[in-house]
Amino acid sequence: MNTAAIETQENYLNAGYGLKSWLLTKDHKRIAILYLITITIFFFIGGIFASLIRIELLTPQGNLVSSETYNKLFTMHGIAMIFFFLIPSIPATLGNFFLPMMIGARDLAFPRINLLSWYLLVIGGAFAIFAMLAGGVDTGWTFYTPYSTTYSNSWVIATALGIFVSGFSSILTGLNFIVTVHRMRAPGMTWFRLPLFVWANYATAVIQVLGTPVVAVTLVLVFCERVFHIGIFDPNLGGDPVLFQHMFWFYSHPAVYIMVLPAMGVISEIISVFSRKPIFGYHVVAFSSMAIAVIGFLVWGHHLFVSTQSVYAGLVFSFLSYFVAIPSAVKVFNWTATLYKGSISFATPMLYAFGFIGLFTIGGLTGLFVASLGFDVHVTDTYFVVAHFHYIMVGGTIMAFLGGLHYWWPKITGRMYPENWAKLSAAIIFVGFNLTFFPQFILGYMGMPRRYHNYPDEFQVLHVLSTAGASILAIGYLFPMVYFMWSLRYGAVAGANPWGATGLEWTMQSPPPVHNFDEIPVVTHEVYDYSTVVKEGVEVG
Amino acid sequence: MKLPLFPESASTFAPDVDHLLFYLVGVSVFFTVLIFGAIFYFAIRYRRRSDNELPKPIHASLALEIAWSVIPFGLTMIMFAWGANIFFKESRPPKDAMQIYVVAKQWMWKLQHMEGQREINELHIPVGRPVKLTMTSEDAIHSFFVPAFRTKQDVVPGRYSTTWFTATKPGKYHLFCAEYCGTKHSGMTGWIYAMEPQDYQAWLSGGRSFGSLAENGEKLFQDLACGNCHKADGSGRCPSLVGLFGRSVQLADGRFVNADEAYLRESILQPNAKIVAGYQPLMPTFQGQVTEEGVLELIEYIKSLVPPPAAGTGTTPAEINVNPGVATATPSNR
Structure with a gap:
């Protein structure tokens, strides 16, 4: 296929060109692109805040910005990255685009609701950006009471409202995915023929639907106390400040799995395709996603070990936290075992998958550290925790997001990205990430508290290393931005199935036609059956 | 560097x-x-050698x-x-631990020794002796963190939390606020000075004393005219406070509560929350009239009211200290 063919062939991209054809689209693929643009903007907003934080921490005195500004920077970094980038990241972009195709459907179950959920994210995001521009918010992304309800003089309400509205975006996406997976699978697409990416998004959707309303309720209660002085959390009004932490983490711990489960789904796809083998222990990996979704709701109290929560509650939450660790560990072992006697390709998505396994392993193992009561007392609220969750969220989710984006880019755009540039930037990101966050484990055990604008001199060398790493990481993130744009016009034409992959999405042209399938396919093969696409001795592609 | x-x-x-x-x-x-x-x-052993390899599936x-x-x-x-x-x-401070009271506020630590020494952002303690901290906050949540001791405990408004440690090495150690508490959070730091016991004694006697906590509490008790109702012999309109601390108290609704620090604090600030059996809810609230330090002094004074041996104060010996240790064993958690 040549360049002319890709432009004349009818597909979802050339089906209409006006702004209206995008803003009123009901096509899940176009909505995914709208999401991709939106969350990329928030990623760069959050990234600018992160850069300023790291530059400030080069010196112990805190002499770049004021304490007030610094507190707003880390708050808005967290809010932009978590609520407006990481939570929608993989489900709303790659999930939105590929989940219907992977199960043989022409769209999600509720295309209009899908569009609505994007608008809700944009409206919520607009509130958050308004709050940032109007003066910012300084509560930390965790909004702990009674600071957020009584003592903070910043734009708490506007920000909370933004998160509240965007929460409905997440709920509606989850609802749409659940119904779609139940009702719209093609004939022959049984539950155990579903690609693991679909299983992961399904498990995520369950958390989104069950967990997000709780954080919405919590934010409404913060609103009531801050605006109407109804005593819920502030002890001076008769409230209980620790109640907030229970409610907040009841959502926000499972929210970590909203961020990382879809990432695990992406990794399962990539590992399988680039070792050309079915995932070892497919059933175990599929059920481990569901186990994480369920057990993830029972561990929130491990954020409260030193909060005055009872000693016995601490004991139970520590114990249960180890239960949620096992399904994650099992996935890593199964991915590793999949490589055994495979045909391992080192294409860019596979490099990201290796990077993911490495960083997620370290993030997960240090999760075992902080789940241990006596250890957590020392490191909670220090840089150890900061390092731990960045290994999961950045090392895990963002590596998988970038891996998935490279893997499906040929399908989304019909073009290949430049392979060497992509490999180089994957390496830069891996090195930069580790240099940024590994020193923070040491800082944390040394006792450096998080959210500190200035700090004792003895922590400076490690902070300088971390900032150096962050500079490398920032450059690493800019590369894909540039070459992806470049590839839209100049990339090699990809063809329908450049990787020799098995999913239904690879059976259609790239970019896909508006309605995905002319005829709904009938699935007769097991999942990841590479004998259907690769014939020994026959060229792939 | x-x-x-x-x-x-x-x-x-x-x-x-x-x-x-x-x-x-x-x-x-x-x-x-x-x-x-x-x-x-x-990855190296099984690297792809030709583009159309098809490995055997292993399920x-x-x-x-x-x-x-x-x-x-x-x-x-x-x-x-x-x-x-x-x-x-x-979470289990030893019974013989030395007691220190901590009141946190944006953005400072106020620490009080039983003997009356008050410190701001500094705490002097002897090595080799367990030190128990009873802590509360006047505003947001703070957290008392001493990395060299590997201990950390949130300090929460409206309740008492406790932590303890035994220093093993004389020296000067960081005290950090570990729970984000607003603009000057990173300035809410201080030092713990662990001293040899004899140096600590010298420091205690050398510093300016403001009177012991119990003495100050007694003065406050008189200033607030608490004794008008809480008569020592039990003849007042409110219960006698002699021998109250650590005892099990029967409430009007039939429940029993242990008279620990948290109970005393609540009874001063929200007197109607728990009414002692046989008494009327007459007491006004002292919320806003007594500082957190004042409440701690009153509590220390009440703790010091021990019944004289064999004197009839309306309690039998069996009722005293029904539940020893519970008040101090676990962080207050209500």
Whole structure:
């Protein structure tokens, strides 16, 4: 296929060109692109805040910005990255685009609701950006009471409202995915023929639907106390400040799995395709996603070990936290075992998958550290925790997001990205990430508290290393931005199935036609059956 | 420039936590090497040699799945039990611990010794002797964190939390606020001075004393005219406070509560929350009239009201200290 063919062939991209054809689209693929643009903007907003934080921490005195500004920077970094980038990241972009195709459907179950959920994210995001521009918010992304309800003089309400509205975006996406997976699978697409990416998004959707309303309720209660002085959390009004932490983490711990489960789904796809083998222990990996979704709701109290929560509650939450660790560990072992006697390709998505396994392993193992009561007392609220969750969220989710984006880019755009540039930037990101966050484990055990604008001199060398790493990481993130744009016009034409992959999405042209399938396919093969696409001795592609 | 990579160990808990760290790091290094090693080996050994290779599928192995679930789970249960053991020790201050009161506010630490010494952002303690902190906050949540001691405890408005430690090495150690509390959060720091016992005694006698906490509490008790109703012989309109601390008290609704610090604090600030059986809800609230330090002084004064031996104060000896240790054993949690 040549360049002319890709432009004349009818597909979802050339089906209409006006702004209206995008803003009123009901096509899940176009909505995914709208999401991709939106969350990329928030990623760069959050990234600018992160850069300023790291530059400030080069010196112990805190002499770049004021304490007030610094507190707003880390708050808005967290809010932009978590609520407006990481939570929608993989489900709303790659999930939105590929989940219907992977199960043989022409769209999600509720295309209009899908569009609505994007608008809700944009409206919520607009509130958050308004709050940032109007003066910012300084509560930390965790909004702990009674600071957020009584003592903070910043734009708490506007920000909370933004998160509240965007929460409905997440709920509606989850609802749409659940119904779609139940009702719209093609004939022959049984539950155990579903690609693991679909299983992961399904498990995520369950958390989104069950967990997000709780954080919405919590934010409404913060609103009531801050605006109407109804005593819920502030002890001076008769409230209980620790109640907030229970409610907040009841959502926000499972929210970590909203961020990382879809990432695990992406990794399962990539590992399988680039070792050309079915995932070892497919059933175990599929059920481990569901186990994480369920057990993830029972561990929130491990954020409260030193909060005055009872000693016995601490004991139970520590114990249960180890239960949620096992399904994650099992996935890593199964991915590793999949490589055994495979045909391992080192294409860019596979490099990201290796990077993911490495960083997620370290993030997960240090999760075992902080789940241990006596250890957590020392490191909670220090840089150890900061390092731990960045290994999961950045090392895990963002590596998988970038891996998935490279893997499906040929399908989304019909073009290949430049392979060497992509490999180089994957390496830069891996090195930069580790240099940024590994020193923070040491800082944390040394006792450096998080959210500190200035700090004792003895922590400076490690902070300088971390900032150096962050500079490398920032450059690493800019590369894909540039070459992806470049590839839209100049990339090699990809063809329908450049990787020799098995999913239904690879059976259609790239970019896909508006309605995905002319005829709904009938699935007769097991999942990841590479004998259907690769014939020994026959060229792939 | 200094580059220390490990924190000082200066309390009895510090070696415990450090040993747990070594175990955790050991297990992690083992699994990291195992997984990374396997990935490197497989990736190179089974690298794709021609574009149309088709390896044989290998679907699953129940034995392997069980092995790599059960073995890691066993190792994590050691982490759980080990950490829980340290945590239990940290939450049970010994009975003979030296008492210090801590009031946190944006953005300073106010610390009071029983003998009356008051300190701001500094705490002098003797080595070798357990020190128990009873803490509250006047505004947002703070957290009392001494890295060299490996202890941390949130300081929450509206309730008392406790922590304790025994310093093992004289020196000057960081005190940090670890829970984000607003603009000057990173300025809410101080120093712990651990001193040899004789140096500590010298410091105690050398410093300016403001009168012991119980003495100040007695003055406050008189200023607020508490004694008009709370008569020592029980003849007042409100219950006698003699011998009250640590006792089990029957309430009007039939429940029994232990008269610990949290109960006394609540009864001063929200007198109608718990009414003692046989009494009317007459007492006005002292919310806003007594500072957190004042409440602590009143509590110390009430603690000092011990019944004279064999004197009839309306309680039988059996009722006194029905539940010793509970008030101090666990952080207040209501």
